[in-house]
Every structure is written in structure tokens, then in C-alpha cells.
Amino acid sequence: MNDKVLESYIKAGKIASDARNRSRDLVKPGKSLLEIAENIENFIRDSGGAVAFPINISLNNIGAHYTPVKDEILIIKDTDIVKIDIGVHVDGYIGDTAYTGFFDERYRELCDASRLALEAALELCRPGVKLSKISLVIEDTIKSLGFKPVSNLTGHGLERYNLHAEPQIPNVKFSGEYVIKEDQVLALEPFATDGMGMIKESDQVMIFMLIGKKPVRNSDARTVINFAKRFGGLPFSERWIPLDSRIKIRFALRELREKGILYDYPVLKEAGGGMISQFEHTVIVRDEPIITTL
Ligand SMILES: [Co+2]
Numbered sequence: 001m002n003d004k005v006l007e008s009y010i011k012a013g014k015i016a017s018d019a020r021n022r023s024r025d026l027v028k029p030g031k032s033l034l035e036i037a038e039n040i041e042n043f044i045r046d047s048g049g050a051v052a053f054p055i056n057i058s059l060n061n062i063g064a065h066y067t068p069v070k071d072e073i074l075i076i077k078d079t080d081i082v083k084i085d086i087g088v089h090v091d092g093y094i095g096d097t098a099y100t101g102f103f104d105e106r107y108r109e110l111c112d113a114s115r116l117a118l119e120a121a122l123e124l125c126r127p128g129v130k131l132s133k134i135s136l137v138i139e140d141t142i143k144s145l146g147f148k149p150v151s152n153l154t155g156h157g158l159e160r161y162n163l164h165a166e167p168q169i170p171n172v173k174f175s176g177e178y179v180i181k182e183d184q185v186l187a188l189e190p191f192a193t194d195g196m197g198m199i200k201e202s203d204q205v206m207i208f209m210l211i212g213k214k215p216v217r218n219s220d221a222r223t224v225i226n227f228a229k230r231f232g233g234l235p236f237s238e239r240w241i242p243l244d245s246r247i248k249i250r251f252a253l254r255e256l257r258e259k260g261i262l263y264d265y266p267v268l269k270e271a272g273g274g275m276i277s278q279f280e281h282t283v284i285v286r287d288e289p290i291i292t293t294l
Pocket of ligand 1: 096155156187189280
């Protein structure tokens with residue numbers, strides 16, 4: 001990795017970390033999800049970064065991929081646990097970080113489980129370590145606190161303008177010989193739950209990504225394509241689309257999904273209705289691991 005690339009990763013990580021810390025003051029009972037999302041995404045842009053994916057604000061049994069819509073009505077309650085997942089890029093180099101906020105002490109241990117699993121896993125991000133060892137320590141740490149890792153949500157590699165590069169990093173043990181290498185960039189994100197230990201897709205979708213090119217006749221659909229091209233293949237939010245009505249937006253998105261032009265990220269919910277906690281950092285694999293989002 002050359003100095004320019006390293007510098008971009010460090011800068012993206014720092015802005016993501018600042019955005020995460022800033023969000024801690026906003027994530028409070030009575031606050032609206034829409035207000036939090038707009039505040040944090042604007043902060044990222046004002047700090048000289050670009051938003052690498054719409055801020056995910058996933059409550060309770062939702063594991064990921066919830067981001068407010070234009071007419072969002074959800075307000076945080078004091079019984080909620082709130083996962084905030086933030087992505088920032090600088091010239092395509094991404095920092096990805098998440099934490100879980102809670103207001104009721106009964107969720108402390110659930111949140112500790114994914115936080116401590118992340119801390120233990122980060123220690124292992126050195127050249128030559130087997131990926132399976134990282135997954136094992138995540139599973140063991142979460143189980144030692146009496147919870148289950150979410151088996152079908154994984155950490156992931158990061159590459160320029162690629163949010164889900166190889167390798168996938170399971171949060172449960174597996175057997176495999178894959179070894180991590182110096183300068184690989186990894187986003188580790190343990191998820192812990194008191195439910196079944198699996199997520200399933202719901203039929204709600206708020207996050208999309210452009211994946212294909214095909215002619216479309218509908219002018220609103222063309223507006224969405226032209227808008228989506230700005231993101232260089234990174235995901236975008238329905239909320240950002242510059243069309244004046246949500247009906248037009250939904251209609252255009254449906255056409256593009258059906259034609260295979262858009263990929264969608266459905267809201268993911270715990271299969272047994274359990275609560276989910278998540279913590280995440282981005283790390284550059286080195287003998288002394290560089291955690292860019294610390
Ligand atoms: Co991630």
C-alpha cells in the first residue's frame with residue numbers, strides 16, 4: 001500500500017470515528033432517526049469525506065440495513081437498543097465502524113458481548129494469522145457471555161470503492177486455511193443476539209446499489225440511474241434520491257430492481273425476534289494492526 005492510499009484510509013477512518021462519537025450525543029430517547037441520519041451524513045461531508053453507505057440505524061431485533069426514509073416517523077425509545085453503522089470514504093478508500101447504544105441496563109451484557117468479541121478479534125489482525133482463528137475468537141467471546149453470534153452476518157474485506165471485498169469474515173467458527181496478509185483492509189463486525197443466532201431478510205428495502213446498465217424509458221427511473229452513478233458502485237439511500245414524491249421514487253426503484261439494474265439491501269431481522277448488538281472497526285493488517293476507526 002503506498003503512502004497516498006494509507007493516508008486516505010487513515011483520513012476516512014478518522015472522519016468515521018468522529019462521526020460515530022458525534023452520534024453518541026444524538027442517539028437519545030426522543031430523538032428522531034431522520035434527524036440523526038441527516039446530522040451525521042452532513043457532518044461526514046462537511047469534514048471532507050464522502051458517505052460510503054447510508055447511515056444504518058437499526059433498532060432492537062433489526063441487525064442491519066435500516067436507514068430512515070424521507071418521511072421517517074421513528075423516534076428512539078428508552079427501551080431501544082440502537083446500532084449505528086457508519087461508512088466514510090476518501091477517494092474510494094473506506095472506513096467502516098459501528099457501535100450499539102442502549103439506555104436500559106438490561107442490555108449492557110448483550111452489548112459487551114459484541115464489543116469484547118471485536119476487541120479480541122482486532123488483536124489477531126496480523127500477517128499470517130488464519131482467518132478461522134478470528135472467527136473462532138469472536139464466537140467464543142460472545143458465547144462466554146451467554147449469547148449467540150449471528151451466524152449469517154459477516155465482517156468483510158475493503159477495497160477501493162468496494163464495500164464487500166474478499167474475504168468474508170464469519171462470526172462463527174469454520175474450518176479453512178485462508179491466511180490474512182499484510183496491508184489487507186478488514187472490517188470486523190461481530191453481532192451478538194439473545195435470539196436464534198440468525199437473521200432473515202424482511203420485505204422492507206431502503207438501501208440500493210447500481211449494478212447494471214440497461215436502457216429505461218421512464219424518466220423518473222432515468223433520474224435515479226443518473227443519480228446512482230455518482231456513488232461509484234457504493235450503496236445509496238432511497239432518502240437521497242432527488243425526486244419530489246415517495247410514490248415516484250418507489251415506482252422508479254421497482255422498475256430498476258426488476259430489470260436487474262439495482263441491487264437491494266433488505267432490512268435484516270433476527271429470525272427468532274431476539275435483540276442484536278454490533279460493534280465494528282476497520283483495521284489494516286500489520287504486525288502492529290492499524291485500527292483506522294479507533
Ligand atoms: Co461493515
